[in-house]
Every structure is written in C-alpha cells, then in structure tokens.
Amino acid sequence: MTSSKAKPSRVRDQASSEAAVNRAASIQRQLDRQELHCSLIALAAKAAMILVGCVSVARLSVAYQERLDRHGEIAAVLNLESKKLETLQSRFDRLFSIGGEKRLLSEQDQWIAPNRLRVIWR
Numbered sequence: 001m002t003s004s005k006a007k008p009s010r011v012r013d014q015a016s017s018e019a020a021v022n023r024a025a026s027i028q029r030q031l032d033r034q035e036l037h038c039s040l041i042a043l044a045a046k047a048a049m050i051l052v053g054c055v056s057v058a059r060l061s062v063a064y065q066e067r068l069d070r071h072g073e074i075a076a077v078l079n080l081e082s083k084k085l086e087t088l089q090s091r092f093d094r095l096f097s098i099g100g101e102k103r104l105l106s107e108q109d110q111w112i113a114p115n116r117l118r119v120i121w122r
Contacts (some may be wrong), residue, residue, distance in 0.1 A: 095104055 094100055
C-alpha cells in the first residue's frame with residue numbers, strides 16, 4: 001500500500017512542481033514585460049528631452065544670430081555718428097580759434113539767399 005500511495009504522491013509532487021515552475025515562469029515574463037515597458041517609457045522621456053534640448057539650441061542660435069546682426073548695424077551707425085561728431089567738434093574748435101569769426105561769416109554767405117539781407121546782432 002505504501003508503494004501505491006507513493007506513486008500518486010510523487011505524481012502530485014511532480015505536477016505541483018511543474019505548476020510552480022510554470023507560475024514562476026509566468027511571473028518572470030510579466031516582470032520582464034513590465035521592465036521592458038518601463039525602459040521604453042524612460043527611453044521615450046529621454047528622447048523627448050533631447051528633442052526639447054535640440055529645439056532650444058536651434059532657437060537660441062537663431063536669436064544669437066539676430067543679435068549679432070543688430071550689433072553689426074548698431075556698430076556701423078555708431079561709427080558714422082562718431083565720424084560726424086569728430087567733424088562737428090573740429091568745426092566747432094575752428095570757430096573759436098583765431099579767425100574763427102571770419103570763417104563763420106564766410107560760411108554764412110553760402111547759406112543766405114542772394115536776395116536776402118544779413119543781420120548780425122551785437
């Protein structure tokens with residue numbers, strides 16, 4: 001009797017161990033799937049962050065180029081205005097040097113229309 005009882009118990013043990021192995025394999029597959037899903041989500045998040053970074057760098061480079069262009073324009077205008085200032089300063093200095101009054105009057109002659117009378121206040 002003991003040998004006949006031993007066979008069904010061995011079969012039961014083998015069946016239960018197979019069920020345990022199947023269950024463990026099923027749990028492992030679920031864990032692998034979950035890990036894969038989490039990895040894909042992390043990969044997507046990283047890719048999105050890289051995309052945002054690339055777009056930001058592109059926009060910053062465009063803005064930087066615009067600022068360089070504006071700077072070039074402003075520098076050109078500054079150079080022109082500086083030259084005008086130097087010319088006007090030298091003219092102003094000539095007016096207050098010896099003979100400056102005569103130079104002013106000679107310049108004024110060109111500005112007054114021929115049919116007008118010049119009035120000088122003293």
